[in-house]
Amino acid sequence: MENTNFVMIFLNWLMSFDRKALILAASAIGAGFAMIAGIGPGIGQGYAAGKGAEATSINPKTSKQAIMVMLIGAGIAETSGILALVVALILLFGNPLVGQSGSVLVIAASAIAAGISMIAGVGPGIGQGYAAGKGTESTGKRPKYQSTILRTMLLGQAVAQTTGIYALIVALVLMFSNPLLKLL
Amino acid sequence: MEPITGRALILACSAIGAGLAMIAGIGPGIGQGYAAGKGAEGVGRQPEAQGDIVRTMLLGAAVAETTGIYGLIVALILLFANPLIGLL
Amino acid sequence: MEPITGRALILACSAIGAGLAMIAGIGPGIGQGYAAGKGAEGVGRQPEAQGDIVRTMLLGAAVAETTGIYGLIVALILLFANPLIGLL
Amino acid sequence: MEPITGRALILACSAIGAGLAMIAGIGPGIGQGYAAGKGAEGVGRQPEAQGDIVRTMLLGAAVAETTGIYGLIVALILLFANPLIGLL
Amino acid sequence: MEPITGRALILACSAIGAGLAMIAGIGPGIGQGYAAGKGAEGVGRQPEAQGDIVRTMLLGAAVAETTGIYGLIVALILLFANPLIGLL
Amino acid sequence: MEPITGRALILACSAIGAGLAMIAGIGPGIGQGYAAGKGAEGVGRQPEAQGDIVRTMLLGAAVAETTGIYGLIVALILLFANPLIGLL
Amino acid sequence: MEPITGRALILACSAIGAGLAMIAGIGPGIGQGYAAGKGAEGVGRQPEAQGDIVRTMLLGAAVAETTGIYGLIVALILLFANPLIGLL
Amino acid sequence: MEPITGRALILACSAIGAGLAMIAGIGPGIGQGYAAGKGAEGVGRQPEAQGDIVRTMLLGAAVAETTGIYGLIVALILLFANPLIGLL
Amino acid sequence: MEPITGRALILACSAIGAGLAMIAGIGPGIGQGYAAGKGAEGVGRQPEAQGDIVRTMLLGAAVAETTGIYGLIVALILLFANPLIGLL
């Protein structure tokens, strides 16, 4: 009977490991998940780059201003990639979960979940990059409205960041003040 | 060897569930960014309509935020007011 | 050592199921953001049609919200009115 | 003390299956949002054709909803009328 | 007391397989929504061709539905006429 | 008491494999929906070319269907003519 | 009583690997559908170039099919000519 | 009775790894299909440049194929010339 | 009887890691295909600039290839020069 309950077999196998080892192994996977957020800035900034090249070809005289908007917008689109990298590096180099007391199963799962949560950053990365591209395009066409365009772009980019921030908060809560451990 | 309780298993899976729920945030991020881009484009083209453009962009972006908020709420419920352990 | 019961396993997997269901929210987020962008563009071009544009945008966005709501409902059922443990 | 039975395992996996099925909702959300944007654009350009535009948008959106509904139905079957435990 | 049998494992994984199969529905949802948007746009521009536009949109959408139906069929087979337990 | 055999494990994983294979259906759904939208647009603009447009749309959509069919075939093989248990 | 052997585990994971490989089919489905839409559009605009347009569309679609075929071949190898069990 | 050896586990995971590697094929499928659509469009507009258009399309598509080939190669290595079991 | 050792577990997970790393190939495939389409379009419009267009397309595609190469390198390291077993 005991033999067929593979759920218990698996959990017992997990629990046979050193507590620290289990948390650190989970952190490796969590760090990997977090990096997936990088898809977003890559797509978004590439879009902005294309729009920058386009603006340069349409109106080389205004390309300096357009490229400025491209770089500002792309810089903001980098945010979720940086946040994901920070979470991954925390998991790898300054893991706050290793020293935590409480159920090792919950702590290890929290390390993975923190990484999964950061995947949300794909969205802001793509969206803000799109905005950067459109800002670049518009500035190339109507450079005298650069400040108005830039302001609208930045406002819209700020709005597009929120779900990435939510994800960061959930990841930080899981890593630094895990409420699940109090429910044990 | 530390024993595993059912309660610990539920809480561990709740952490994963919370992480998964946050993935919904990809959507509003992309969509609102699209709106931001169209807003910036529109403002460049019709600066005199800036107020209307930005208001519409923000209204639309607020609507696009909701499913990201739903994901956040489900995650927060799993983390802070986990109803599943009450069902155990 | 208290072994894990079937009830605990169902509740644990319900947490993961609830998280997965929220991923549906990616769709409305992207779609409604697209609508927001097109609405902002339209309002800039035809300010006189602002009312019609915004109304159509919101109507279409309401339609686009539904599958996000379905995901939320399934998640809330799993969390608060779990029918699976009744089937055990 | 009741350990994990086959029935419990099926119900636990049904929770995950229900969550997975809801992910289909990404599609209608994106698609209908696109339709909403195009509808808002069209209404701004041809306000006199508003009726036809909105009707076509809603007809097309209804068609785009179906696979989201399929996902919901499969999830509800898994949660409320699970046929798998009958096969055990 | 009934332990986890091979039959139970197959049925449990069938629940997950059914959920996975429904994810195919993302495709028709996006595609048909695109068609809805293009249809609404077209009807606004050429109201006199409304019949042709809507017919083509619906014909194309029917074609786009098929893989969503395939996913549904595979899910229903797994849930209601599971052939795998016959192979055990 | 029948424990989990290798045969059962293969069949259980075949259920998951069949579900995964259906995910391919996302592609044709999006692609054919795009074709439907372009077809509807074209028919509205050049109603006199309706026959050619719809024929090209359907020919292209047939080509786009193939990988969805491959996924379906692999799923049906796993479910109804599982060759893996013969290799055991 | 026949327990789970290494051979059975390999075959079980081969079923999952075959399903995963089919997911590649998303790509050709989207891409060829895009080509179908562009082909239909082109044929509507330049009916006199229909032959050239359709030929180019089909040539490009054939090129786009390859990675879907690769996925199918890997899946069929895993299912019908599994080389991994020979390595055991 | 032959239990699961390390060699068997590596081969089983190689089947999954091979399936995962094939997912790369989504990319070339979408990209080359886009090129096919643009090629068909271009040939319709400038039939006199057909040779140049098709050559550029095929050259670009060849470049876009590479990562799909990489995925195929890694999968074939895992299946037919598995270097991991040599490291055991 | 050789049981599963730590070394075997690392090598098994390396097979999965190698497969996952190849998924990066989706990106260059889509991106380079887009470049191919734009290149073909450009060559059709300005045949006199063919050399410049194709050179720019290939330069840009080379840049877009890098992350696919990174994925391939990580996979080959895991398969052929696995540094993890040296750390054991």
Place this chain on the structure above:
Amino acid sequence: MEPITGRALILACSAIGAGLAMIAGIGPGIGQGYAAGKGAEGVGRQPEAQGDIVRTMLLGAAVAETTGIYGLIVALILLFANPLIGLL
């Protein structure tokens, strides 16, 4: 019999983490490919501005590369300078 040590588990999961991190490469691949396409288009439009266009494309593409590099760095750290086993 040597059991699986904690060190081995960490290294095994590091292989999977390294593979996951590489998936980030999808983004730069798509984005830079888009830039390549727009660059090629622009060079065809203004061949005399080729230098500026290509420089802008490469500058933007360099910015788009970073997250792919981050993923690579995290993978290389996990493989070659694993800090986790130092924490054990």
